[in-house]
Each structure stands twice: as structure tokens, then as C-alpha cells.
Amino acid sequence: MKKILLSAVAGLALICSAAAQTLPVTPHSFVVVAHRGNHLSVPENTVASIEAAISAGVDYAELDLRTTRDGKLVLMHNGTVDKMTNGKGRVDSLTFDEIRRLQVKSNDGKVYQVPTFEEALQACKGKLNIYLDFKDADVAETWRQIQAAGMEKQVVVYLNAKEQYKAWRKIAPGMPLMTSLPEQITTPEGLESFLKNVRISVLDNIADPAMIAVARKYNVAIWQDVQSESEGPAQWQEAIDRGIQGVQTDHPEALVRYLNSNGLRDGVVRK
Template sequence: MKRILSIMVMSVLLMSLFTIPAFAAEGGEPAVQEQQQVVNVAHRGASGHAPENTMAAFEKALEMKADYIEIDVQMTKDGELIAIHDTTVDRTTDGTGFVGDFTLEEIQQLDAGSWFSEEFAGEQIPTFEEIVDTYRGKVGLLIELKSPGLYPGIEEKVANVLMERNMHRPDNNKIIIQSFNHDSVQTSKQLLPNIPHGVLAGMSWADVTDEQLQEFAAYADYFNPNRNFVDKNLVERVHQAGMDIYAYTVREQEHADQLFEAGVDGIITDFPEYVYDFPGQK
């Protein structure tokens, strides 16, 4: 009888070793398997802390341990790839005019830091190659093809930069290419079939249907929408279509919290620190 009782006690103890992690910890903290990891994407670098799309912003994002830096890629008059968001240089430099009207030499003479703070005076607009060579292997790169209709052939140029560095292989899981121009996404996917691609979706896609999501999923791995129309239902439908969802752009903690609750896979933010306030994050 004692032997049977001992066996029963041992069985209970062994079962407890496997069942304890399923319960919430003291203080209401979520269990290990309930913790949610959200990919932290520094929007144009850590652009809440340094001038966007500059090496200073990308360096700050690396320092803050972001998972990815998001880069806006456009092309100069002489066919060089550079990082800048607007199609003109007016807002983020001391120059005026369209990006495509400048040669690389001309555009790198502009001050791309003083508008943000005198601390960053003299910061240059970097080339895409400079960014790739500096940060590959250190942080993920979310590459946005910006206004590609203005720059015929930009998809091929971006592809060439990556292929020359053997960054287009299936085992490279730290590169994503996205665009609001979905035709451009399809072109890029044909050139780089082993690199994940994403479709960016502004407010005009707030009523996206399941059929449209399935159409995107034929060539895209991500559906990356404006945060203002993201909810749990959308997240579930995107997942059902076989895609992940990274929402943009977070500039307030409460908006990051809302996206976390909705279950997004990634958050694109000017302030990487907002994403680290979630349970289970770094």
C-alpha cells in the first residue's frame, strides 16, 4: 500500500513539472507560452531621436536594439540609390527641389540634420549601398521602394545591390522589401523571389476584403497597414490569408499598446522604446 502511495505522489510531482508553466505568474504576468513577441521596426531609423533616414538615426536604432531599420529608397538624377522619404528635399534638408533633379554629389552637399537639431548639423543623406554595407548582419533591413513610378528601374537597382552581396539567398531572413506601389512589389518579387515582400496599405484600404488579401498573398508575405484601421479582426484575416502584419506609424505609447493588444506581428515606430514595454519583449 505504501509503495502504491509513493508511486502516486511521484506521479503528481512529475505532472506538476509540466503543468506549472501553463499558469500565470504572480502579479498577473502572462505565462511563458502566452507572451507575445512583436518585431520592433525603427521607422526611418529611430527618427523620434535623430533626423530620419540618416546614419545617425540608423545608429540610434541599432543602439536601442531595434529588430529592423526601415529605409525609404529613391534615386538621384545620375541613377544612385539614396535614403530619403519625401520626393523633394525641402522638408529634411537645407535645399529645395525634387530628389530626382539632383546628382548624388549635389544631394550629399545638403545638410540633412539641422532641421531636426543643431546637434546633427552636417548630417548627410546616405546612399543605399552605404546603409547596406554598414548594417547587414547587425540589424534587419525593411526596404521601402518610395514612389517607384518616378524612378524606372529602381527595383532592378535595389536587387542588384543585394545580389552583389549575396543577400538574396533563402537563408537571409533579415531583408524585407515593401511599397505602396503594389505593381512595384510584384516586379521586385519576380527579381528577388527568395526575399519576403510586403504591400503597404494606406487608409484607402481600410475596407480591404478577404479576396483582396488573398490576391496580395499571391506575391506578398506581409500586409503592412496604417495603424488607424488595425484591429483584431483584420489581424486574424491577414493571418488567415497567410501573411504577417506590421502596422505603421507609432508615435505614442498608447498606439503601440493598442497594436499589441490587436495581435500584430510587428510595429513600425519612430520610438523603438515603446515596443519594449510589452510582456515578453527584450
């Protein structure tokens, strides 16, 4: 479960922007996010996982962004390449050429490379939105590449630090931003105060009905992480019944089938 590092609401209020933050268009009101792409049969955070997510019919691929030593933006969840590739070392200590020579570990005998952000953008363009887990990257360069790809209306950025909020609001004030709820906010009143001062389009993993009602009042979507070892229909239905607007899953094909077969592709509307 990701924890956001945003701190005092008062400090954030000083730099919030009134610019509109419209979420990307999706064919259904209940969105399905493929966690690190659809990585059931291909490696996560690869172009292949993006293509598999498109084939599964989801609305977003959640992709993790990091920066190499020489400033190249690449997809990688962990801070090191150890888990996902046949190499070792921190992403930010390796050059792009060094990372590019590595092979991503797989079970199908095929060769996969660590993709650049530019390659991910091109794979998604016009086909799939991106839930960008903004791990460690330069906001200005990320925004430049999004614009160059013509993907300005197909990205939501998940924040991992308060400094990222400030930078995105300054450089791309219209970018829809997503965050986890700061740990100190535990009541509906606290959430209302937060949302009055901080321009956020999506919050994740809120389950309390009163808190969900506050988010709905401020037109803030709630997306829940359902990925786990026990993920299945029970977890999906529990999330849907809360009246939230989307889920992130490790089983996108099965979830999309479940939603379609039960008439739930638009979720459950709560008044």
C-alpha cells in the same frame, strides 16, 4: 498612413510567383521597426539614425529609397530635398554629387550627409534588418546592391505601386514583400481572395479581428504603424492586444523598454 496603389487582384494573379518569401530572422517574434531609423536625436534616414536604431535593440529600420538624376540610390523620404537639407530641388532632378554636397538639417550641431543605399546596407549588415519603403528606384539595381552587400535575407520591401510588385516578382521572386491593403478590399472574404492570388509576406495597419484571422491563416504578418504625436504605452498595448506581429514606431527605445519590462517582446499569441 501609406496607401498602396495595387489594383485589380485578377491582374496581379497573372504574375504572382510561388517562390518562398521567408521574412528575415529576428531574435523575437514581435518585431519593432524604427520609423526612418531611430531619429529622436539624429536626423532620419541617415547612417546615424541606423546606428541609433541598432543601439535601441530594434529588429528593423524603415528606410526610404529614391534615385538621383544620374541613377544613384539614396535615402530620402520626400520627393524633394527641401525639408531635410539645406538645399532645394527634387531628388530625381539633382545629381548625386549635388545631393552629397548638401547638409542634412540637425539640432546637434553635427554635419550629416544624405547616405547612399550602399552605405545603409553596410551599416545594417549583420546587425539590423531593413524595411525598405520603395519610393522611386530601379528594382534590378536595388536587388544588385542588396546581393552585393550580402543582405538578401535581411530586407523586406514595402510596395508603393502595382508595377513594383511585378518587377520584384520577376527579378527577385523570393524577396518578402509588404503592402497596405487595397482600398477596395474591406471584408475577410475579399482579403482571402486577395491572398490566394498575391504573394505578400506582410500587410500593415489591419485592425479588424476577422481580417487579422484571415492573414494568420495565410501566414501573412500584420505590422501596425503606431507613430503619432500621442504615441505611447496605450497605443502600443492596443496594437499588441490585437495579436499582430509587429509595430513601426517613432520611439523605439521607449517601446523596447516597455515590451521588455512587461514580458511582451514576443507579443500576444492568438489561437
